[in-house]
Structure formats: C-alpha cells, structure tokens
Amino acid sequence: MADLRMKSVRVQNLIFEKSIPGRIGSNVPKADTPEVDLKEALGATRKELHLPEVGELEVMRHFVNLSHLTYGIETGFYPLGSCTMKYNPRINEVTASLSGFKNIHPMQPESTVPGALEVLMSVYEILSEITGFDEITMQPVAGAHGEMTCLMLIKAYHESRGEGDKRKIVLIPDSAHGTNPASAARCGYDVKTIPTDKEGNTDLAALEAALDDTVAAFMVTNPSTLGLFEPNITKVCELVHSVGGQVFCDGANMNAMVGTTRPGDHGFDCMHLNLHKTFSTPHGGGGPGCGAIGLQSHLESYLPAPALKRKDGKAYFDHNRPHTIGRVSSFYGQFLMAVRALTYLLAYGKEYMADISRYSVLNANYVQALLKDVLPAAHPRPCMHECVLTAKKYKEHGVRALDISKRLIDYGFHPPTNYFPLIVPECLMIEPTETEAKQTLDAFCHALIKICEEAVSNPDILHDAPTTQIVGRLDEAKAVKMLDVAWKPKQETANV
C-alpha cells in the first residue's frame, strides 16, 4: 500500500530525464524574413545546447505534479513567523495581468504611461498615510534591498553634513533579522549589537552606553521580532537623535500596526516595508519581494533617481536629482507588485484598513492563549501580530523545536519559524495573520497540543517526522559535502 501511495503522488524525474530528441513543447513564432548565413551575421555560433526536449502536455504535467508537492497558503495554514503568510487575493492576479499593465516597456515615452505612474503614485500616497512618512519610493525590489537603500540614504545624509568618515557604526538589537547586519555590512558599516532586556524590550542602558558621534544609525524592528511592541520607542528615537544618529524601522512587522499606529509618528527617520508581507503581494516561493521604503523629508533629496512626484494632479518622474544616491535597481521597482498592492489597499479602503492589525493581533493572542500550557510564551505579555513560544521543556525528552515543527507537517500544517529570534531557546514563532478563521487556529493548536503530548509519551514519532511526505528529513551535510547543484549531460554532476 505504501508503495502505491508513493506512486500516486507521482515522483517526478528531472525534466531533462524526460527529454526525447526532436520533441518541442511550444509553437514558437515562424520566421518569414529571408534566411541568413548565421556565420556571416554573428561570426560564430554555439554548438551544443542541452535544454530538455519535451512535448507541451509533458511540460504541463511535469510542473502541475511538482506543484502538488509544494505547500502554499492556498494549500493550508502557513503560520511562518515574521513572513506574514496571509491570503493573496485572486483579484490582485487579475489586475496585474491586465494587458495595459503587463505589456508596457519601462523605457517607452513617459507620456504614454500615465496609468502606470498613477498606480505607483497612488501606492506612494496611501502608504505615506498608513506609515506616517513624508515620502515613499518603491525602487527597492525586496525587503533587504529596502533596508540597504535606507542605510544608503542615511549614509548620504551624514556625508552631506561632513560626518561620513566619522559615523561608521550601525547599532542593531540582538533580536534582529539577519538582513539588518548584512545590509549594514553591504553599506560599509561596522555592526555593534544592542542587547534585549528581561522584559523583551531594548536595553536602554546598553543603548545609551553605545551612543556617541560614531553612530550612523540604529536599526529597530518594531514590533520586535519577539512579537512585542517597544513601549519606549519614542525615547529610543530621542536618544539616538541626541547624538546625531538616525533611526531606521525594520517594517517586517508592519502588519501589527496598519491603521492602528504609524511608525512615522514614533520618531523614525526611515523604514522599509515588505509589500509581499503586509500588503499581500504573493510570496511566489521566495520572491519577487517588494520593498517600498518610507522616509522623512530631511532624507528626501537623496532618494533613488528618478523620484516620482505629483504636480498639478499628474504623476511624473523627476530626473533632476543632484543629491540622489543613484539607482538601486534596473527601473522603477516591482511595478506589477505595485498594481497588486494598490488593488489590495483599495479592497480595504479607509473603512476596513485597521482590521488588518486588529484581527492579526487578535489571532496571535488567541494562539498564544490556547498554547500557554504546552508551549509558553517567551515573554508573557500581550503579543502583537505573532507570538514567540519556547519548547525548551521538551528538551529533557530529547525533543527540539525542529522536531515539533516537522511533526506538524504530518498533521497537515506548515510549521512556524524555528530558532528565530536567536535569543529565545527552542523558539517557535507563530504568525497566524488576520485572514485565518478561528476554526483553523483551533485545529492547529489542537494538533500542537497533541504533538506536545507525543513529545513526552513517544518522542521517536517526532524524531522520525515527517513520514507523510514524498521524502523524509534530508541529509543536509551530504548536500554540502557532495555538492550537486546542477544537472549535467551524461549525468556528470558539478561536484566540488
């Protein structure tokens, strides 16, 4: 039976292995211009090209079957903390595929794309109001790219004041996403870590001790990656400003704040947003991301060029930007993601926008409450849009957070984020989002409670999990040691 079941899920060979010489999977345009001597036209041509040769039906079957081996939000509950896996409304896909959006070229005359500029400008204006920042740009194409762009703005700001050489340090909390220090390094900054205090807030004393005129910026995630709102945020911003530093808000957790509070009012100088998290553009299996950034007016002159502005009611690109940091991506950012985001923003409108934060916070607190006996919160406070729980009490049974997560797969749920933030032992970070129903949360928590019982009564079930998928836990060490990252003709692999 087990064998039949595995057959029924249709293990897929590589598409290269399905190749039969002479087949083709697409009716490509016919040439009706005169033939040319390719050697004469090009000089030299390539000899081999080992791409698959498969028929069109085989192409569809291959990828549809692979989709069956992939878990998405439309498959089931996906409480991956910090990633805001909410429903991606299907209308967004419809508007993003409108021909007048899809079939326009980024270098066609500006006068021929007023609708596209209006889309971008509308998103800027709505996000400006939601976040409380004076300016928005969407040229950064992902969250980490947005962080980096914000740090570049800060760098340009300090340079313009003759302090570029002096301010070389970026302060980052120990609970921060890895992208924060990596983005700082990518901007040539040295990183200094600020500890979190016992309650889960920024350690103010440590921050004060670290502050001097070598500090370029403090990168704060608010709500923090512990799922907690930083109650001293205004004070934190004042302290950093008092030594001439700038404060960046990592907007990964904006979902907790939409319509309820605005980071621009907290004292931040700039922030990044992940439109693929908060504003529901699809995650697509790990991109495209979409990293809008917000900034206050003192950073405006450094915006990536061209800057989108509105004059006499019309949106236009301002190319005359003498103080710009330059371009950070090929064109104007993830335009078709802006179309999706605008569709999403208008589907909520002013009447319902706050529901995003209200119900996401309700759902997270509900999960935290249901699980409090089996998986206590790392910090027993009201959480924001996600709860950070610890599984450390199962360690004595030889069970780790990862084992609990893997067992969840057998129960039909995508696991939460594991081992992040790094400062919480055996961490499980659960972000339900506002689009999940109470009944789904009940079923999920019920499964987790059962798994925690199994962790005590029969830990091996957890160690062996998952057993319901096409593969079990994979040999990661072998993947590194016997590196095979590309199929090669005649089955030779790229071994290192």
Place this chain on the structure above:
Amino acid sequence: MPYIPHTEQDVREMLATIGVDSIDDLFVEIPEDLRLKGQLDIPKQMDEHTLLGYMQGLSEQNLDLSRTVCYLGAGIYDRFIPSTVGAVLSRGEFLTAYTPYQPEASQGYLQTIYEFQSMVAELYGMDIANASMYDGATSMAEAAIMATGIKKRNRVAASRAIHPNSRKVLGTYCWSMDVQVDDLHTEDGATTDWSNVTEDTACVIVQYPNFYGVIEDLAAARKAADKVGAMLIVVADPTACGILPPPGEFGADVVVGEGQPLGIPMGFGGPLLGLFACKTEYVRLIPGRIVGRTTDAEGRTGFTMTLRTREQDIRREKATSNICTNEALMALASTVYMSALGKNGLRKVAETSVRNTQYAIQKLTEAGGRLRFGGKVFGEFVLELPKSASAVRDALLEQGILAGLPLGDYDPTLENCLLIAVTEVRTKAQIDDFAMKLKKELGN
C-alpha cells in the same frame, strides 16, 4: 470584508479565551498618544466589481505594446511567451508558497529551482548557477562586489557599453562600499580600450551583446583581465546565448544577466529576474540561494537549500550578501519557458531574431538610416538618422510603431541615433511597413 473570516461570535469566544474584553485591550502596550484616533485619510473601500473597473481604467491609460508594433528593447524585450508559463505560475501552490525552509513540504518547488539552476548554467556555459537574483543590474553589481572581496582589490573596470541603468546601479553599490568604478571606453560601439584595467582592478565587466547590440570580443576581455589577474564578469542576454557561443567558452568567471526575455512580461520593468552563474570554485562565495540534490535516511532523492552558511540569516554581517529572497516565481516562469521551448525552440527564437534583425537593417538603411556601428549584432542595432531620433520616434508612434530608444539622453554624440530591437515576434510585413513609414518621415 471577505478576506477576514471572523464572525462576531468568533471574536467573543476568542476574547474570552484570551481573557480580555475587547480587541483594543490587546493594544495596551502601544502608548496611548501613539495610537491613531480616527480613520486614515485614504480612499474608500471599493467592491470587487468597481475595483476591477477602476484598475482596468488605469491600465487603459497606458500605451499597450500588444497593440503597437514594438522595436524598443534595451534590455527588456517584447518576446513570445508560451501559454504554459502563465498556467503554471497561477498554480496556488507555487504562487502562495514561501522560501522552502521546510524542504519535505516543498519538494516540488525545490526541484524546479534545481532545474532552473541547471538550465541557466547550461545556457551560459558555466559550471553552476544560483537560484536567481533581483534583476540583471543588481546581479551584476553583486558580482562586482563579490570580485572585490575575492581579489582583495577595490576597483572594478566596467565597459561604457553596459546598459546605462545597470552602470548606475553598479555605481550606487560601489559608492556605498567605497569601491572605485573605472570606465572602459569604446570605439565604434565596442569595448576596445583596456587601458583602465590595472593591478588594482578586481574585475573586468563587459556586456554580451552590449547595450548597442554589438557582440563584444570576449576573448579580448578575458586577455585584458588575465594580464592583471582580474576576474571576468560577463553580462549576457539569455536569448542571444541560444545561438552565440556562451560566455563560459571564453573563460568567464561569472556570467550574469537579465532573465526577462525568458518568459516574463515587460511589466514596466518589474518584477524581473537576475541570472547569476559562475565557475565551481566560487560557489561558496556567491550571493543568493542555492538548491542542491541529496537523499533522505531511506536513500530517496530530494532537494534542499544548501551552502546556507553564506547567507544573512545565519552569517549576519559576515554573509556574502544581504539578499534574502530570490525571484523564485520569475525563475519558475523562465524554467517553464526553457522547458517548453527546449533546445530547438530557443535556438529557433534566437535564429528568427537574427533573421528579422538582418532584414530590418537592410530595409531601414534603404529607407535612409545608416548603421552607426560596424560590429556584428545579434538582435538589436543602432540606426543613425539624418534628423533627431526622438522626433522621428514620436512621429512614428502616432502611426502605431514604437521605433526604438533615442540614444541622445545617454550619449550626446548619438543624438540622431535610435536603438532598434527586432525580436522573433516581428514579421516581414511589419518591418516593411516600418521602413516605408520611416522613409516618409525622413523625406519630410
């Protein structure tokens, strides 16, 4: 609001379980003065029907190039996209998944990424490729920064015939890392002057074919890099690599490029797809995700993200890059595209582009234009006109033809020049019509 399923009873029960009276009570940790008092000043909610109509209206304000004959390229191309691509991308499992952190539940997506890496490596003639980058420009900039780390040198030498936007992105990245960019000057539209490649140069960067459509001499670029022990980075058009000898054959260390021509709509320039391939020796130093093939305890083959210790979530400030996401969905589009076209289809698309381009060169020079540069071209060329290129572009636009990109804004010596791309979707009749209308325009 259909996206939020909570009924009043659900909310009541949930609040009771939590032990608070209202949702407001859950926000007590936000200081009172930071909480918004009323509604935001943004547009009102639209119902789905109204919203569709509104977005449709905005889309119709744009000049839709599916209804205009498009000769504009410059890195983003109007190419044929098979219906299978959209069909696969709309699968909810792919569309709404995230990074495959849990490989057991993501085998399907992981396999497509492995296939993508294999295809990109093959197309560029390289050992390996990563799971993709944001776009061609950032992929190039990341490659350059990587080279400065590997060579411990802080200058990069970039051809003047690289796409001007990519050159600007490179400039931004290098400014923030205190890296100096030196220009490699061109002659007759091709990179010929290697005098700025010095002992301090970490890498030489050329584009293939270059911004002007000219096929650069990669052997000369390799030689110039070797002379000082620098790396060679080639920015290569993937379609052109369907017929040209791939950069790997010339010994490129890293090949990057814009993957949009491989089944991705122009979409006003986003989202795009950054391609990144290199020699095996650099695999542990490259930015971005990599998927590898391995086995589970029972010996079953599976796929997983690998070499993760290069990445920001583990290595933090010592990571090879700050990149977190790749462009998975766009990489999937190109994987379906390359599978559907396959070896024969991609070759045919490339060959048809060459035929159409050669025919357009013949017809448009007969119509009064002059080929500006002497070098061989793949699918794009610079046509010099006896009058202002933007005036001609605007006039032809009125007649349903987007004639190309006027180059005066990028190089004042090319004020009368148009960069014209002729892809496989153009026909003989369209090119004849273009030539006829151009002739009329030049006659005025």
